[in-house]
Amino acid sequence: MGKEEQVEEREVLDSIFPEEITDISDTEYRISIKLDIPDDDGNDEDEASEPPTLILHVRYPDDYPDEAPILDLSPPQNAIPYPYFAVSADKERLLKGLEDAIQENMGMAMVFTLVTTLKEEAEQLIADRKAAAAKEREEAILAAEREENKKFHGTPVTPETFMKWREGFLREMEENRQREEEERLAELKKAKVKEPIKLTGKQLWERGLAKGDEAEYDDNIPTEQVERLKVEA
Structure with missing residues (x-):
């Protein structure tokens, strides 16, 4: 079979x-x-x-x-x-x-x-x-693709990274404030220290501070000296 x-x-x-x-x-x-x-x-x-x-x-x-x-x-x-x-x-x-x-x-x-x-x-x-x-x-x-996309994304925010950023931000703000304060004080000091104002001979004559021909020949007499002369006179 x-x-x-x-x-x-x-x-x-x-x-x-x-x-x-x-x-x-x-x-x-x-x-x-x-x-x-x-x-x-x-x-x-x-x-x-x-x-x-x-x-x-x-x-x-x-x-x-x-x-x-x-x-x-x-x-x-x-x-x-x-x-x-x-x-x-x-x-x-x-x-x-x-x-x-x-x-x-x-x-x-x-x-x-x-x-x-x-x-x-x-x-x-x-x-x-x-x-x-x-x-x-x-x-x-x-x-x-994920590795490539990491280049275009920031670091993920965590409590630790946020606190680190905050500390740096506050420190930078304080440094900027101090620098601006120092610059402001320096400007104020510079504004207070000015050179004596010098009067021309004509201005001295008009104010009665010149003697004789002084105004004609000396236009660079400092105001402080003139004031002093005026007081002594």
Whole structure:
């Protein structure tokens, strides 16, 4: 019964995967599975990389499908590395992801279901990693923007920074007040100290302070001296 079902399933798989399936023996073959990766994040590195392909090795035990098939995964020869996927690193995880599908389909031909499940799991794995990488890039950009914006923002006001500013402000105001007071006093002292007023000879003559021809020849007699002469006279 198992042998007949194996042959029948193999014929169906030939019609589904005419280019992708390769026989190794009557009970063993491999299927090439090319993943579909949408270019939806605008990442040039992704666009330059070919979508990855993985090879599913299938071997029927004698009691298949009442017994689970023996599976293995490998990359194609000379496979081009893909940024978010590597068969050698992800094989264990992907094969473990097939265990539920195997148990659910026990007793029935299941290879097509396993291929579909494997393809979806691998594509979802890549999508999750691409999303994580995109989020990391976005966070890095936002962090850089925050650092740049710090240049245009003042220091946050806290009670400590406010008290420090207040002390400096009051000290500066007091220094300005003292300086202005000193300047005002200096101006007052300067205003009190004036040079004696000098009268011309004509002014001395008109005020009766000149004697003889004194006004004619000496126009620079200080007022204080004249006053003194007037008192002595």
